[in-house]
Amino acid sequence: MKISLSLLAILCALSSAGVSSPREAAALVFDDLLALDITGRTVSYLPEAVYQGQGIEAWHETVVSPFSGYLVLVDDMALANWEHPCRWVFVAFDGTTSIVEMHTPPLWLERMEVYRTSLPAVSSIDNRQALLDWFVPNPQTPENDPEHTYAWIISGGANQGSNHIRYYGDVQFLYLTLTQDYGYTNDHIVICFADGTNPAVDNSSGGNSNPDLDGDGTVDFDFDASYDGIWNGYNQILSLVGSDDHLFIFTTDHGGSGKGLTNLPPEAYLNLWNSQQWNDDAYDTWIDAFNTISLNVAMEQCYSGGFLAETVPTTGSQHRTFTSAANGSESSWAGATMPDYDEWAYWWIGAMHGWLPAGGSYPGGALPGNPDLNDDGFISYGEAANRAKAWDSCAQSGQEHPQYDDDPDSCGDLYYLGGRIYTGIADETSEAPLSSGLSCSANPFTGAAVVSFELSVPTEITLEVLDIAGRRVATLAAGELAAGRHEITWNAEVPTGVYLVRMDSPSTIETLRLVKF
Numbered sequence: 213m214k215i216s217l218s219l220l221a222i223l224c225a226l227s228s229a230g231v232s233s234p235r236e237a238a239a240l241v242f243d244d245l246l247a248l249d250i251t252g253r254t255v256s257y258l259p260e261a262v263y264q265g266q267g268i269e270a271w272h273e274t275v276v277s278p279f280s281g282y283l284v285l286v287d288d289m290a291l292a293n294w295e296h297p298c299r300w301v302f303v304a305f306d307g308t309t310s311i312v313e314m315h316t317p318p319l320w321l322e323r324m325e326v327y328r329t330s331l332p333a334v335s336s337i338d339n340r341q342a343l344l345d346w347f348v349p350n351p352q353t354p355e356n357d358p359e360h361t362y363a364w365i366i367s368g369g370a371n372q373g374s375n376h377i378r379y380y381g382d383v384q385f386l387y388l389t390l391t392q393d394y395g396y397t398n399d400h401i402v403i404c405f406a407d408g409t410n411p412a413v414d415n416s417s418g419g420n421s422n423p424d425l426d427g428d429g430t431v432d433f434d435f436d437a438s439y440d441g442i443w444n445g446y447n448q449i450l451s452l453v454g455s456d457d458h459l460f461i462f463t464t465d466h467g468g469s470g471k472g473l474t475n476l477p478p479e480a481y482l483n484l485w486n487s488q489q490w491n492d493d494a495y496d497t498w499i500d501a502f503n504t505i506s507l508n509v510a511m512e513q514c515y516s517g518g519f520l521a522e523t524v525p526t527t528g529s530q531h532r533t534f535t536s537a538a539n540g541s542e543s544s545w546a547g548a549t550m551p552d553y554d555e556w557a558y559w560w561i562g563a564m565h566g567w568l569p570a571g572g573s574y575p576g577g578a579l580p581g582n583p584d585l586n587d588d589g590f591i592s593y594g595e596a597a598n599r600a601k602a603w604d605s606c607a608q609s610g611q612e613h614p615q616y617d618d619d620p621d622s623c624g625d626l627y628y629l630g631g632r633i634y635t636g637i638a639d640e641t642s643e644a645p646l647s648s649g650l651s652c653s654a655n656p657f658t659g660a661a662v663v664s665f666e667l668s669v670p671t672e673i674t675l676e677v678l679d680i681a682g683r684r685v686a687t688l689a690a691g692e693l694a695a696g697r698h699e700i701t702w703n704a705e706v707p708t709g710v711y712l713v714r715m716d717s718p719s720t721i722e723t724l725r726l727v728k729f
Contacts, residue, residue: 237282237303238327254290254329258283271316271487292543294466321373349392357631358395368437368484369406381553382464387425389565394629404445408436438485467513480518496522511536512557514543517615526619528684533624535597545606560600594624650724666697678712
């Protein structure tokens with residue numbers, strides 16, 4: 213798509229003097245257009261001339277230069293992730309300017325030179341190694357369930373010029389937390405990152421993203437984060453998870469809204485490698501194929517809240533939680549953790565880990581408070597979302613509005629990165645509600661099946677039957693049942709095959725595999 217300059221450009225003459233170099237063009241814009249105010253901004257310039265009629269590619273469209281001269285980029289929200297407002301300023305040799313309002317930079321961003329910036333300098337310190345040197349495992353409770361916990365992590369970065377090291381920081385901090393605190397095994401984590409294992413330069417600092425996140429000498433990236441790459445990652449994680457499992461999905465980097473930042477569908481999308489997109493409609497279709505007990509999603513990118521309605525309410529009996537750095541109509545921010553991490557992700561992962569690495573202007577160390585708000589020994593998805601919102605300076609300033617929801621209501625208090633939270637035997641006086649497990653009068657069976665179990669105390673339960681794909685085919689009980697033995701008949705008017713009976717209570721999930729002949 214070509215941008216029509218007659219609609220989006222403002223023509224003016226900032227100076228009567230001629231402009232003889234790209235740097236002079238940037239100085240003209242900084243002095244006259246910005247009045248020497250660099251607050252929150254970065255001013256960059258393309259180091260060579262552009263010519264009238266030349267097409268210059270952005271992420272999703274092409275802008276045609278209105279005249280010969282120079283191109284200056286004014287990033288008006290330099291601490292935010294893309295996509296967000298910026299200005300492409302074309303400066304003619306005679307000082308005339310044409311301003312095009314945009315939401316993404318040129319694809320040539322990695323070639324552009326910075327004239328002035330409000331951003332902190334990127335340190336020469338190896339951030340990856342610094343995190344490895346700092347990170348001390350903080351194993352969570354013995355209730356971790358590594359056999360049944362899986363994660364899918366996506367960071368596209370869009371392209372080299374916009375793939376900032378903070379996205380690697382987000383992913384590495386999360387990966388170490390999952391594997392060393394919550395017991396995830398590498399084969400239960402699928403990572404789609406930028407250009408994957410390609411050794412070429414892939415980040416805005418001029419380096420390559422090391423695919424070995426934990427320093428053990430093995431590659432932790434599974435696929436690149438192009439559309440084909442995440443499709444491959446999706447199919448891999450889909451083949452791994454089942455109806456007894458819990459899946460956590462994390463995304464970071466850049467996001468966009470609608471088509472041309474309107475409310476037309478797709479309402480939101482995640483930017484992938486090579487400036488490709490994964491929109492909320494495709495996401496909706498993909499996640500509905502997961503038949504896990506719980507599906508938990510955390511998103512850092514701009515407009516990430518636009519994925520909430522596709523996640524919650526849930527489909528079938530699956531429990532779902534969703535949390536994001538931003539709502540569906542705003543940018544997310546690197547904030548005070550620039551350039552090492554995105555700020556919301558820093559606090560969310562920090563809450564799950566229990567400690568903070570140094571990041572940006574934060575020295576790291578202890579959390580501002582205890583994220584375990586109910587003192588049950590677990591950091592639930594609900595608690596982590598609550599604390600990230602409270603501690604994120606960009607949320608407190610109103611620059612971003614983190615989102616959270618779950619379905620069924622409050623189920624986010626029942627799950628954490630390690631799986632299901634069990635608190636039924638937290639003290640000596642409490643009793644496990646299930647004193648005898650699920651059983652069936654005949655298994656395999658024909659016709660009807662009688663499912664039995666015994667409760668030691670009155671308990672709120674849901675008893676459902678799922679098919680092999682995880683779809684609910686029957687609800688046998690829902691509500692509070694009295695203490696004692698219960699026998700419930702399932703009139704199994706379904707095809708022959710394998711089915712799963714699942715009983716869900718506040719402190720227990722029990723499953724029983726049935727075969728109908």
